[in-house]
Amino acid sequence: MSTVGAGVPVHVTTTLGDAPRTVVPRPYVRPHDEEKWRPGVRRGDAPEAGTHGPSDPRRVRAVAYGTTMAFAQPLPRSLSPSRLGDFQTCPRRYQHASVERIPQPASYATVKGRVAHYVFEQLFGLDAPARNVQAAQGFVEDALAHVVTPEVVDEIGLDDELRARLLAETADIVERYFTMEDPRTIASEGVELRLGVTVDGTPLFGILDRLDREDDGALVIVDYKTGSLPNRNFDSQTFANAELYAVLCEEKLGERPRRIRLLYVSQGETIERPVSEVVIRARASAAATAWDRIKRYYDEGDFPATPSKNACRFCSFQDLCRSQGVAVPPRSSVG
Numbered sequence: 001m002s003t004v005g006a007g008v009p010v011h012v013t014t015t016l017g018d019a020p021r022t023v024v025p026r027p028y029v030r031p032h033d034e035e036k037w038r039p040g041v042r043r044g045d046a047p048e049a050g051t052h053g054p055s056d057p058r059r060v061r062a063v064a065y066g067t068t069m070a071f072a073q074p075l076p077r078s079l080s081p082s083r084l085g086d087f088q089t090c091p092r093r094y095q096h097a098s099v100e101r102i103p104q105p106a107s108y109a110t111v112k113g114r115v116a117h118y119v120f121e122q123l124f125g126l127d128a129p130a131r132n133v134q135a136a137q138g139f140v141e142d143a144l145a146h147v148v149t150p151e152v153v154d155e156i157g158l159d160d161e162l163r164a165r166l167l168a169e170t171a172d173i174v175e176r177y178f179t180m181e182d183p184r185t186i187a188s189e190g191v192e193l194r195l196g197v198t199v200d201g202t203p204l205f206g207i208l209d210r211l212d213r214e215d216d217g218a219l220v221i222v223d224y225k226t227g228s229l230p231n232r233n234f235d236s237q238t239f240a241n242a243e244l245y246a247v248l249c250e251e252k253l254g255e256r257p258r259r260i261r262l263l264y265v266s267q268g269e270t271i272e273r274p275v276s277e278v279v280i281r282a283r284a285s286a287a288a289t290a291w292d293r294i295k296r297y298y299d300e301g302d303f304p305a306t307p308s309k310n311a312c313r314f315c316s317f318q319d320l321c322r323s324q325g326v327a328v329p330p331r332s333s334v335g
Contacts, residue, residue, distance in 0.1 A: 012306050052277065073099050076300050078205035079240035079291055090311045092321065094294065104316045105155045111147060112166060113226040116173050116265060117209065120224055120261050123183060124191045124210065125209040131183035136174045140167060160242060169266075176268040183282035187213045197251040199284050202291040206241075211257070211329050218258035221275075225264045232271070238262070239273050243283045246275045256280070 013262040019280040057125035076083070076098050096102045122139040124129055144166070148158060156162070197204055210222035223242050230238045242260040250256040261272050297303045312318055312328050323326050 032228070066283075070301055071099055071298060072255060073101065075099065075295065078203040079294070080207075081244040084244065084287055085241065087294060088286075089314070090306045091293070091297060091303040092305035092326070093311075093315055093317060094319060095297075096317045096320065099298065099303070102317070102320070107150045108156050108162070108166070109227065111152060111156055112169060112173075114147045114257055115140070115143040115166065115170050116226050117224055118146055119170065119174060120177070120209070121192050124186075124188055128184050128186070133174065133178045137171060140170050140174065143170070172245050173265045177263070177265045179268055180263060180265070180270055189213050189219065195245075195252045196246040197248055199247060199251055200288040202284075202288045204244070204248055204251075204287060205244050206247050211249065212261075217250065219253075219255055221249070221257045221260045223260070223262050225262055226266045227264070228268055229264055229267050230271075235273060238271075240283070243275065243279055246280050247284045247287075251281065 075268045079087075083094060083098050086097055097104065117302060119136055119139045124144070144163075148163075148166075152158070158166070178268070188210050190208060193208040193211050195206055195208065204250050208221060209224050212220045212222055214220055221242050223245075232238075239260055242262065246260065259272055259274055261268055261270060272323050296305075305319065305321055305324075307326055307328050309329050312321075315321075318328050318331075
């Protein structure tokens with residue numbers, strides 16, 4: 001079986017590069033380095049993680065803000081779009097999440113997103129004629145079994161009432177998705193496609209929800225979104241991750257996607273944006289600049305914090321930063 005990126009088997013149907021491969025339903029597990037948490041694995045654990053006991057050098061250390069330190073953890077091997085976003089928002093967040101790999105608690109919203117993504121992944125593992133709403137609904141319970149671990153249950157307080165809500169909202173997402181597109185007519189080149197490349201000395205890695213081949217031969221990046229619709233005045237930010245995926249596709253596959261399609265499956269709305277040479281070059285350049293700074297901060301032993309209302313609002317490291325003397329805005333202002 002062919003592999004891409006970090007050596008993980010690629011379960012996709014594709015005619016790009018080597019021989020066609022077949023989608024195989026599998027547990028929904030993303031690489032540790034690239035996501036804030038994953039089901040079945042204690043979030044924040046490095047691949048070689050042990051007990052995190054008192055003598056473990058990877059234990060979280062509360063150090064004074066501005067104090068340099070030598071990191072016991074290795075520098076991550078690659079930079080993903082989500083981690084790039086962390087770094088650009090606040091380098092200290094990147095330090096805690098990607099270098100120190102401090103566990104971050106699950107939330108109801110992230111759990112619902114993972115459940116929905118699992119359902120769509122399994123749906124596209126079926127032969128095209130079998131991709132109907134009944135089949136998709138049949139994957140919902142299985143999705144909960146894979147995503148909702150005992151740890152997640154504790155972290156989001158999943159009782160019977162919340163579980164019923166999660167099932168109902170996921171079922172609504174599935175029903176709404178089928179009003180947006182007919183999966184039986186879609187020719188997908190890759191599902192949960194892992195791509196790893198080096199661009200201008202910067203190792204990049206990303207996981208595409210879907211890479212479609214349209215009737216006119218164009219490649220289209222498809223990304224599922226389970227949140228609310230974005231403000232269209234901020235499209236540059238909304239499409240930032242997917243535009244870096246376009247860089248990955250062009251470098252790895254030798255073909256530039258023509259469009260990016262974001263499916264807001266909770267809202268039943270789709271927004272698209274064409275892929276341009278100028279934009280993807282800018283995204284690649286920004287990633288290279290960030291990677292150079294990441295390496296420098298790592299060597300210096302200090303990723304500076306850049307606290308602000310927007311940066312800190314949804315950050316799970318607020319208490320840790322406060323303990324280190326970072327001027328995190330008051331809770332009343334960051335939510």
